[in-house]
């Protein structure tokens with residue numbers, strides 16, 4: 001619903017009532033409705049690939065190839081998987097019963113939750129809006145999507161395309177900023193799925209608590225990369241660069257936030273990162289067409305402020321160039337910044353990559369675990385024991401060994417945070433489950449009635 005008049009709490013109440021009536025009519029529960037909507041979403045991606053790339057270029061200067069692979073391709077993949085598997089996901093899952101209920105049979109039945117709200121951010125504005133919508137539709141819900149006002153071109157394109165391709169009686173888009181989001185948050189939903197920062201995550205959760213509405217919060221954090229010395233350094237650096245700067249110029253929730261390596265190895269690592277960066281983005285990355293810009297002036301100032309501290313800026317070993325008129329900040333590496341500086345205590349969410357050094361790599365565990373739990377954690381190593389320790393000792397939403405970020409493209413893995421990086425997970429079947437209630441169903445017949453369970457509770461029954 002692309003609205004021209006004020007979207008206030010009364011309008012939000014009407015919207016939810018309308019969607020609840022549609023949900024209660026049962027339309028969205030059928031297999032046919034779910035598949036038809038997902039097929040339309042897939043067609044939307046195919047028909048409008050160029051428009052989507054244009055919108056992402058307008059919002060973020062996102063290179064077309066990144067838009068096609070990281071946003072449109074991911075959405076298409078999720079649609080195709082859901083269309084193929086939805087029949088299986090919808091089937092009741094038979095489970096064993098126990099002696100207590102003998103004779104009986106039991107099943108877990110996935111039922112749609114009802115009317116769900118999805119609030120999405122600006123950094124992957126197409127993928128992070130549509131991917132949860134796919135889960136909500138696959139599970140048979142009615143949906144309101146509130147995309148981010150910070151990526152207006154993509155938000156309005158989504159609103160326009162949903163009108164054209166989807167059943168708008170059941171799937172709506174509300175464009176807007178904080179007032180519109182607050183009007184939506186006042187309503188009673190059956191689930192709220194929020195992607196963004198933890199400060200707003202707390203606002204969402206507090207609003208949801210008033211109605212006992214369950215939430216999924218996909219938040220961020222400081223994603224560490226621990227780098228061992230006996231590795232294929234060139235491949236490691238390429239994968240770090242691709243996860244950091246190739247992922248929206250650092251504006252990605254799972255982008256490497258900082259590196260930890262040994263004092264001894266750090267100079268070699270810095271040198272190799274510099275070489276690969278130059279190979280990817282040339283000698284003047286501010287002119288490169290292959291890297292996104294910072295989304296807006298506020299975020300440009302926020303990232304720049306991380307370098308204001310002289311103790312931090314003096315540690316730049318590569319990059320540091322900025323062009324405010326183009327909202328560009330070059331890939332920047334810093335070595336041995338103070339651990340208590342802003343750049344090491346806040347999520348960077350931009351193109352700066354500090355490196356912290358330690359005497360031995362095992363010391364990195366204490367550094368990572370002393371902060372809030374990150375959304376992802378990466379280790380580059382060939383050492384079996386270190387890999388095992390990393391998986392066992394580091395608490396993070398997800399862990400990748402010898403690569404960065406690509407776990408989110410593995411649909412058999414749940415994607416979500418832990419602690420302050422979020423709660424709940426989605427992707428693949430986890431998306432269907434995220435928007436379903438798992439109803440416990442026990443089937444009994446009239447045979448096998450045991451009088452012992454009924455009063456009067458005689459001594460004889462107690463002794464049995």
Ligand code: NAD
Nearest residue numbers: 120121122147148177178181196197200218219220221253
């Ligand atoms: P954002 O500013 O676009 O905000 C996200 C949504 O919250 C938007 O729809 C916005 O309208 C709404 N919002 C903003 N302020 C609000 C308020 N005061 N009250 C109600 N709603 C409000 O995006 P952002 O938060 O800057 O996104 C970046 C953050 O999101 C980073 O921390 C990043 O790590 C995290 N993130 C997480 C994931 C994930 O999958 N876990 C993905 C992307 C981004």
